[in-house]
Structures are given as C-alpha cells and as structure tokens.
Amino acid sequence: MVYQPRRVPRHERLALRGLDHHLTCWGPSAGTPWIMLHGWADTSDTFQFVVDAFGRQRRVVAPDWRGFGRSQWQGTPYWFADYVADLDALLDHLSPAEPVSLVGHSMGGNVACLYAGIRPERVVRVVNLEGLGMRRTRPDEAPARYRRWLDELKTPPTFARYESLERFAAVLRRRNPRLTEDRAAFIAASWSKALPEGGYTVSSDPAHKLVNPMLYRRDEAEACWQAATAPLLLVLGALSDLASQLGDDASEAYLRAHYPTLQLATVPAAGHMLHHEEPEVVAALIEGFFDGPMA
Numbered sequence: 001m002v003y004q005p006r007r008v009p010r011h012e013r014l015a016l017r018g019l020d021h022h023l024t025c026w027g028p029s030a031g032t033p034w035i036m037l038h039g040w041a042d043t044s045d046t047f048q049f050v051v052d053a054f055g056r057q058r059r060v061v062a063p064d065w066r067g068f069g070r071s072q073w074q075g076t077p078y079w080f081a082d083y084v085a086d087l088d089a090l091l092d093h094l095s096p097a098e099p100v101s102l103v104g105h106s107m108g109g110n111v112a113c114l115y116a117g118i119r120p121e122r123v124v125r126v127v128n129l130e131g132l133g134m135r136r137t138r139p140d141e142a143p144a145r146y147r148r149w150l151d152e153l154k155t156p157p158t159f160a161r162y163e164s165l166e167r168f169a170a171v172l173r174r175r176n177p178r179l180t181e182d183r184a185a186f187i188a189a190s191w192s193k194a195l196p197e198g199g200y201t202v203s204s205d206p207a208h209k210l211v212n213p214m215l216y217r218r219d220e221a222e223a224c225w226q227a228a229t230a231p232l233l234l235v236l237g238a239l240s241d242l243a244s245q246l247g248d249d250a251s252e253a254y255l256r257a258h259y260p261t262l263q264l265a266t267v268p269a270a271g272h273m274l275h276h277e278e279p280e281v282v283a284a285l286i287e288g289f290f291d292g293p294m295a
Contacts, residue, residue, distance in 0.1 A: 001181060001182045001186065002185040002189065003049070003069055003180075003185065003186035006052040007026050007027070007052050007054075007159060009022060009024045009025060009026050009045070009051075010024075010025045010175075011023070011025070011031075012240045013201050014063075014091045014093060016063075016066075016093075017065050017082075017085060017089050017091060019071065019072040019086075019237070020269075021063050021064060021066065021071045021072070021090075022044070022063070022064040022069055023044065023061055023063050023137060024043075024045050024061075024063075024064075025059075025060065026051045026057075026059070028057070028059050029059070029077070031059045032059070032095050032101075033059040033060060033061040033095065033097045033100065033104075034058055034059065034060045034061075034100070034101050034103060034147060034286075034290065035061055035062070035091070035100050035102050035103070035261060035290065036061070036062040036108075037043035037062070037063070037065075037103065037105070037108030037112055038068070038105060038107075038108050039104075039106030039107045039109075040068075040107045040208065041068065041204050041208070042068070042105065042106075042191070043068060043070075043191060043203070044062035044063055045062075045190040046186070046187050046191075046276060047060070047068070047103075047275065048129075049183060049186075049275065050140055050275050050277035050279045050283045051074070051283050053279045053280040053282075054283050054285075054286075054287060055284075055287055059094070059202065061090075063086070064082070065107075066082060066086060067204060067205035067208055068083075068203075068204045068205070068208070068248060069190070069191075069203055069204070073203070073205040073207070074207075075207065077210045078208055078210075079213075080111075083107075084114055084115055084118065087112075087115050088090055088119065088122075089113070091122055097107065097248070099121065099122050099123055099124040099230075100123065100124065101124055101125045101127075101258065102115070102116070102123055102126045102127070103126075103129070104126070104127075104128055104129065104272075105130060105131065105133055105274075105275055105285055106130050106272065107131070109128035109129055109131020109167075110128075110133060110221070111131075111133075112126050112128060112131065112276075113128055113131060113221075113225050113228065113232070114221065114224045114225075116225075116229075116294060117120075117223070117225055117227035117228040118227070119225055120229040120230065121230070123230040125229050125233075125289065126231070126232045127232075127233045127234070127285070127286050127289055127290070128232060128234045129236060129274060129275055129282065130235070130237060130242055130274060131234075131292055132214040132234075132242055132243065132249070132250050132255075133158060133216075133218055134217075135216070135245065135246060136215050136218045136249060137217070138215075138288065141215060142215055145211065145213060145215060148211050149212075149213040152209075153199040154212060156207070156210070157162075157206050158206050158209075159202040159209075161195065161200070161201050162192070162201070163198075163199050163200075163201045164200070165185070165189055165192060165200060168188040168191075168200055169181075169185045169187070169188035170184075170285040172188055172253055176271065177276070178239075178269070178270065178271060180279040187276065191278040203237050204277070218249070222269070225258050226257070226258055226259075226260060227266070228261065229260075229261065229262065231261045231263065231289075232259050232261050232262050232263065233264075233265060233285065233286075233289040234263070234265070235266070235267060235274065235282065236264070236265070236266050236267070236283055237266070237267050237270035237271045237272055237273075237274040238267060238268045238270065238272040239270060239271040240271045240272040240274075241271075242272055243270075262270035263289070266279050267282065269281075269287075270282075
C-alpha cells in the first residue's frame with residue numbers, strides 16, 4: 001500500500017546557476033510561496049505528508065537540491081555554499097520583490113538559517129526542523145580529514161542497490177520503525193531510481209557521500225545565525241539523537257544565545273525525520289507560526 005496524496009502536486013523544471021532543478025509545487029501558481037527545503041538524500045516530494053496536513057491550501061514550492069532527487073547531478077564533489085546560492089537564485093525567480101517564509105529540514109534547515117542571516121531582507125519567517133548545525137571541529141583534525149578525502153576520491157562511494165521498491169521500503173521501516181507502511185512505500189518511490197540492470201538505487205549523486213576536506217567552522221555559521229532578523233521556530237524531535245551528538249551546542253541556553261529570534265517546539269513522538277513521522281503535528285506548528293502575529 002502506497003500513500004495517496006490528497007493535494008496533488010505539480011512538477012516543474014527550472015535552470016538555476018547552470019544546473020537543471022526539479023521543483024515540486026502545491027497550491028496556486030500565484031502569490032508569495034512558502035519555500036520548503038529538504039535534507040540530505042531526501043527529496044522535495046516527501047513534504048507531501050505535511051502539505052496534505054495543512055488546514056487549507058497554500059502555495060508551496062519545494063526544490064530538489066542539486067544532485068538530489070530529480071535535479072541535475074554535477075558529478076564532482078559538492079560545496080555547501082552552492083545550496084545557499086541556489087536558494088538565492090530560486091528566490092530571484094519566484095519572489096524577487098517580496099520576502100518569503102522558509103521551512104527547512106536538517107540540511108535544508110541549516111541552509112535556511114544561514115540564508116536568513118546572509119540576506120535578512122529576503123526572509124520573513126523560518127521554521128527549522130532539526131537543523132542544528134554540525135559537530136564543532138578542531139584544526140588538528142585537518143590532516144586526517146584530508147587523508148580521508150584523498151582516499152575517497154580514489155574509491156568513490158556508492159549507494160546500495162535494492163531488488164525492489166518493497167525491499168527498499170522495508171529497509172526504511174527497519175531503520176525507522178515510526179514510519180507507517182504507506183509512507184515508507186511513498187518515500188521509497190520518491191528516493192529511488194530504476195537501474196538499467198534491474199533493481200533500484202537512491203536517486204542522489206553518490207558524490208554527495210564524499211567527505212568535505214574543509215572542516216566545518218561552527219563559529220562562522222553562528223555569525224550568520226546571529227545576523228538573522230526573521231522570527232525563527234526551531235522544531236526538534238524528542239526521540240532524535242541529534243541534540244545529544246552536539247552536546248552543549250544544542251542546549252537551550254546555547255540556542256537562545258545564537259538565534260536572536262528563537263522560539264522552540266518539540267514533537268514528542270518523533271525522531272529526526274519528524275516531517276515523515278508526525279506530519280500533522282509539524283503542519284500545525286508551521287501554520288500556527290507563519291499565520292500568527294509577528295513577534
């Protein structure tokens with residue numbers, strides 16, 4: 001059994017900075033859209049569960065990031081700043097004159113919060129779903145990181161092959177037992193592509209799996225977060241292990257010190273993939289925040 005969308009999406013193509021991007025769109029084609037940004041190896045399609053749970057129809061546009069889903073692969077290692085620039089180009093096309101509301105999950109949440117500080121005039125509100133940045137690094141980690149990168153360039157990573165979509169869906173449910181059977185089947189179809197020799201694999205460029213040779217510099221991300229002026233709702237899954245991995249950098253005191261407009265919410269029965277697990281709760285939080293009075 002595969003999840004059946006209640007609000008049927010449209011699929012569009014748009015060239016952004018030299019690469020062909022796939023967009024999943026819901027609702028009217030006019031008006032200032034809500035922009036929804038997926039996480040690593042996810043796709044725009046799987047915001048379907050949240051869009052279906054909205055109380056009324058909205059104009060929503062969700063891109064597949066470069067090299068993910070049905071957007072074009074670049075075939076070389078990916079640079080995180082390109083996602084920020086792709087978002088900037090997308091807004092030039094969709095809403096050049098009006099600031100927009102952003103929803104981002106995980107990697108998409110990190111892009112949204114960086115962008116809100118880099119271009120504060122272009123963002124009116126942000127909902128960040130489990131996008132807490134990455135682990136703080138030390139300079140002495142650089143030699144090992146570069147060695148790992150060089151080794152991976154010689155033996156490029158790949159994604160696994162699955163003999164059927166049903167098998168892929170079963171793997172997804174084993175990894176995340178909070179997924180319902182119908183949503184797992186929908187996600188498996190959204191995340192996969194058929195192989196010429198038979199079977200399926202993840203519809204993402206394996207180059208995304210290459211480690212970044214440049215260490216994550218959390219201080220720079222924090223400077224962007226602190227420059228944001230748009231109200232921010234940070235939504236965490238109570239069953240997620242992301243915050244525990246980050247330690248003090250995910251404490252409420254830390255978050256309030258670095259996100260000047262922060263509001264916090266927790267989804268009790270969800271982990272990191274909270275938009276897949278509890279879409280009704282996530283949809284209500286987004287609508288309440290975006291439709292409510294400005295702080």
